[in-house]
Amino acid sequence: MRKASEAVALALNDAKFGNAAASFRDLLAVHVQSQIATIPDHQLANMSVSASRLSEIATNVVADALSQIPPERREAVQRGDSLKPGETAMILTLFGLPRGVMAFTGERKGETGDGTLPKSSARLDLLVSKDSPEYWRTPEGQAAMTAYACTLGLSWARSVPELLRMGPEAIKALADVHLRKETYTGLRGIAGFEKEQVLALAKAAHEKEKNFDANEAGRLITEANKGLSAEEKRRHNEALVGVMKAPRGPEGDAAWRHYEEVHKKLRANHPENGKALDRSDDFMRDQVRQTRKYEARAEAIQTRAEATELRANAKEVEKEQKTAAAQADIIERNKAVSDAQTADASFDDMLSGSQATLQASTKSAESPYQAMTKSIPATVASNPPAQTEKAATSAIAGATEKVQQNKPAPPQTASATQAKIAASPT
Structure with missing residues (x-):
């Protein structure tokens, strides 16, 4: 508005x-x-x-x-x-x-x-x-x-x-299914529907899982109820509305069994209405089949949606697990690098200490050569030059003698060898 x-x-x-x-x-x-x-x-x-x-x-x-x-x-x-x-x-x-x-x-x-x-x-x-x-x-x-x-x-x-006295809810329900005047008057008149039952039919027809033609349903019900007594119309109408309003499950199954019993009796008592009753019955059965197909599709869609959600969740979990593994690997690598750096630092410290100790030891310790070198001046200082020279000459002579004594004999010549052979007895 x-x-x-x-x-x-x-x-x-x-x-x-x-x-x-x-x-x-x-x-x-x-x-x-x-x-x-x-x-x-x-x-x-x-x-x-x-x-x-x-x-x-x-x-x-x-x-x-x-x-x-x-x-x-x-x-x-x-x-x-x-x-x-x-x-x-x-x-x-x-x-x-x-x-x-x-x-x-x-x-x-x-x-x-x-x-x-x-x-x-x-x-x-x-x-x-x-x-x-x-x-x-x-x-x-x-x-x-x-x-x-x-x-x-x-x-x-x-x-x-x-209808106006029923208020805005009833007006809107009938408008939602575009109910025609001839449908309403037929249901209220020949079919014997109560105005509340007309409203129930309109609401059922508007439900998305049913979604049937309210005007066609009203026409078929009106034709099926022609010639029935007021009591038969009442039972038939109540059974029809019961099927329309009943939810799925045990309650719906019970409503459908009751409708079938009523329909069977009417078919037997009014053979002249057989075709009209059958057309109305076919419409109701088709409506139930359509409802079940819709519900099956809705359930399948819901199942697929749930499966898709589960797969998406599984992929998300897998992704999170891979991310966690990668992060753990990074942490492990960082730890290994840190440990290696720590070991290198410790080795450097140890090497620095060893070098310092070696340098200190080198400075404090004297080699035999250094000691001998240092002792020479003292020895010279404690002996006079003449004695030193004499001692040196004597030492040289002694060394020369030892060399001569240890010198190998020269090889003999051929004449010397022949002389030895001649002198020896045969």
Whole structure:
């Protein structure tokens, strides 16, 4: 409703009627809402109020309404004066709206709003959101529901007071499945459905796991119930609605067995309705099969989603394990490098100490050669030169003699050898 109200406000501003009374704007917004009811909610939510389609609808509605106001009255309406009863009636007739729609538009007795759009929209939303069953039975509540049904494209509901008295939930449920008037009257009349059962059928048809054609279901049930007694209709209808409403599992199986028993008895008692009953039964069985297929697909999708999630988790765990292993390897390598550096430092310290000790030992210790060298001056100093020379000469002579004594004999010549052979006895 907010989009419709905003589009109407823009259209009125463009037509130089920006100060029009709140009741006039609300009336136009109700009709615009009924015109855009066929636009999907997700498209409407993202549609700008200045969008060509929405703006065009609002502009046309405003132009049509202004055409019903006499020229001499237009200036007063521009200033914000309320419409006169005759002007309102002409606009309602033009739009095909009931007179009761004015019960929830504009300012009512006891309200002092300044006529701005937000206050008007808030009053409308507040009225439609009332949930007291007694309220919807009042003339004001009936008028509100009539207008609400028109905004949802269910304009035929304005001629069905019992439906209007059920409140906005019932109106929306029937509008969601685009239930036609002939379907509703057939179910309530020939088929013997209670209005609550019609509502249950509409809600079941709108469920995404069922999603069947409510109008086709209503037509088949109406044909199947022709000629049945009131009691037979009651049992059949209760069994049908029980199958529609029952959840999956034991409760659903029990509801289906009860339906089959009722259907079998009706088939035996009314052979003339056999084909109609069979068509209704085929529709119900097909609906159940479609529901189970949908549920199976949903479960398969859920299973695949869970499997995908598990695989993703496994990959994530594997990735984390690889990361942890790599980090552990890095830590181990860093530790090995640190240990090697520590060992190198210890070896360097040890080597430095050994070199220092060696240098110290070298400085403090004397070799035999150094000792002998140091003793020579002392020896020379303790002996006179003559004695030293004499001792040296004597030492040289003694050494020469020893050399001669130890010198090997020279090899004998040939003549000497021959002489020895001649002298020896033969």
